[in-house]
Amino acid sequence: MLEVPHFSAADVDAARRRAGRLDAPWIGDAYRRSNRAARRDTLSPYDGTLLNAVELGDAAAVDAAVDAAAAALRGPWGRLDPAGRAALIRNLAQALETLRLELALLETLDVGKPILHAWNDDVPTAVGVLRWYASLVETAYDVAPSRRGGTLIQIAREPRGVIGIVLPWNYPLTTLALKLGPALAAGNTVVCKPAEDTPLTTLRLAELAIEAGLPAGVVNVVPGLGGVAGKAIGLHPGIAAINFTGSTATGRQFLRYSADSNLKEVSLECGGKNPAIILDDADLARSGDEIATGFLMNSGQLCSSISRILAPRSLESPLRALLAEKMAAWPVGDPLDPRTRIGPLVSDAHAAKVTRAIAAAAGDGLTSAAASTGSSPRLVRPVAFFDAATESGLWRDEIFGPVLAVRFYDDLEEALASANDTEYGLSAYVFGEDARRVTSLAERLDAGFVAVNAFCEGDLTTPFGGFKTSGFGGKDKGIHSLDQYARTKSIWWNAVHP
Template sequence: MLDVTHEEWQRRAKSLDLSGAHHIDGADEGGGGAVFAAVSPRDGQVLTRVADAGTAEVEAAVAAARRAFDAGPWPRLAPAERGRALLRMAEVLQERREELALTVSLEMGKPITDAYEIELRALINTFRWYGQLADKLTDESPHTAPDSLALITREPAGVVGAVVPWNFPLTLAGWKVAPALAAGCTVVLKPSENSPLSALFLGRIATEAGLPPGVLNVVNGNGPVAGRALGLHPDVDVLAFTGSTAVGRHFLRYAADSNLKRVWLELGGKSPNIILPDAPDLEKAAATAAWGIFFNQGEMCTAPSRLLVHSSIAERLTETIVRRARELRIGDPLDPATEMGALVGEDHLGRVQDHIGTGLAEGARLLTGGSRTLADTGGSYLEPTVFDHVDPGMRLAREEIFGPVLSVLAFDDLDEAVRLANATEYGLAAGLWTSDLSTAHKVSRALRAGTVWVNCYEEGDLTVPFGGMKQSGNGRDKSAHALEKYTELKTTWIQL
């Protein structure tokens, strides 16, 4: 981490250029129409006014992407040349890393240390990785009869609409934009209205790095208007979305009501974290469980929000997690010492508090936290919260809270643990802690989740795919498999 003090980050925040214009066809477009306020959850203050896209602005962005795909150079460049463009973009992102991290921290409350070290590192690595991959893909020529030649080519799918959430506004944008661009597609990116500024920054950096006009366009606006217009647009060939399961259903309907565009969804989660008595290091398991649920203020689709712990060790582990929760430093996201920042806004804080109230009403035992804190700052801060005596049928154990709220459920045998883990409509991720290799393999296979971490949590790199099962979605981000979402297979049969 850079050696920048709290006071210096505060000073830099005041001089940060926070443009709220759309970025369409290689230029900023204010539109002169509706705007909305970008409010910082760290203190409740308005950062700037942001252009609010209606159908006309979405139409302009899609038209620019369509022209760039149908007649522009990007899909026709040699893959190595596209790769070099993405590598240039990664270098510009590295040069602007501090500004981008500061923008993320201001707009959604992430601690500046996490924004710089984790969010921006992930974004830069993503563009580098797909830049390096762009010319490494191969087509196929299967063996056929001697009088024929078959070719299987992978071609860019067209215009991609990417709709991303606010919790990792740049990481998740990168996971969609970088592989789509590497494949030769053009993109219209719509970020959450809670995190519009970093995405606009990303669009301007793409132009600065030399991407042709129309290749990456960014429009801001609310889901029911701008998101709907993008989902229904007949010139959008692929829609990639990360967000709630409820909104994911809307995009499937939009596709059905328009051009049957392919829709790729990474949706909600209620991830189990199973700790067995033979875990190689119970203290590490407890510390990781605490970090996993409180990292990023619990605003994580993969957050291990259900701790499934064997009854023989439940009390010991829960005590460790409660102690860690009480030690966490909650504070201004611009303070490098802050471990947990602000929730994204007042509305979201209220929803998380409603879940806490419901948990108490349903009979769960509150061990720590549960209350708003630092209210005098004007920010949206919540204490790290831990419940035990949670019944599997309670809302605490069934619904995604998307906040720093942990539910502890005890089990007596391994079969019960697997049943509890799978007793959810979600299937995004899971954790398992054991020293037994056979148990690790058997339980990992039995868990209905797109990612299973064994003796760790939230580990991995860009070589492995990420995505969910069941109502956590379909398709995969990261790895070479992500390109499957943004390409079409074409068969050419030549009679010799």
């Protein structure tokens, strides 16, 4: 059950005032402001009001951030033992928890996501992620091979150095925590570039890191354009590794930057066109909310969302009725209204892109009949299309909005082949009761994460990441994520002395 947040107009005004001060690159322990820097307006997606005009970082700002991060590695942060790092990461988690309402409001104002979701999901997840990695600092260890005659073997993990973190706009705070937690746990420092449309919570966290006791330069933030600040991070010889979440096209560009610079390691979490296979024995009454959440969560702006459904023809009528019922139960409108479940898309440009995809889709469309608590040009009502053509953009392209494509099958093997017939391989879902068939499908679906009778990305212990053009090079969450932020060194001793 989602907890309804309680807040006043004064709380919203305070969040807007805070947003107005988050307006420049954060380097070391302060904002680096320049009257000569270009600015970009940060607009609230619902009503288009100006939240701030953020100074855009350039290559010089990235240089300064990398210098600050490198200095922190040589200073107190680099000399901290695991217990000291864990304590500071916990302090940061506590700071986020204390300011849960402010951060939820900032995320809602900046991204357009309903306050109900920001309060229940985004901020608590960020807090939990940081605490999880604080615990790993103290408990994760390497196992060395048994000692052999005349030799002693050590296996050591070392921080890579300065890590570049490049964030998406749909879950800025949560995604930052998923990357920052293991990066700090492994002893690195970071230079973060938030998405151009959503810089607020990334900059606020950098402020809080200093207040929590992290040394200057451990967390640096350079808001800026992808072709300027992002490119400078990608090419910088002082950055040892990059962790990126975003589009597949931009992920490819970071691989080029790596090849053209110092061969820095690149971890990519890119797009998805995620299928859900419904079996003929699926309990739709039990699974209905999971299916709806997979389609509608964050207005469909979620890389792991259910965007394609393959269902047996025998369930066509029940599935249509189920989708109509669930879509009507998700109110659309003002994200600051706690009743709202679907808010505006992040920008005019993205709303126009999703609207064009809907207009181009051919087939039988079921549009949401949900109540609306307001109006905005960036509000897009959910729609489900039936019998989508397998070669259509509706079926193959990542639309990244509340748009669902449904096909009905007569043969389960053909459905599995259709589910796997995509360039992506991020998530997949199976709904059914026959354990043998469910297990067979889960094993054969070509995706990095498979959920059964649920829509989720697992918990903090579960590695999350995709196959094929959905990314590679590392996983978010779980102990495995430490591998992309640490380098492994083997030390071989000749223990026999003459």
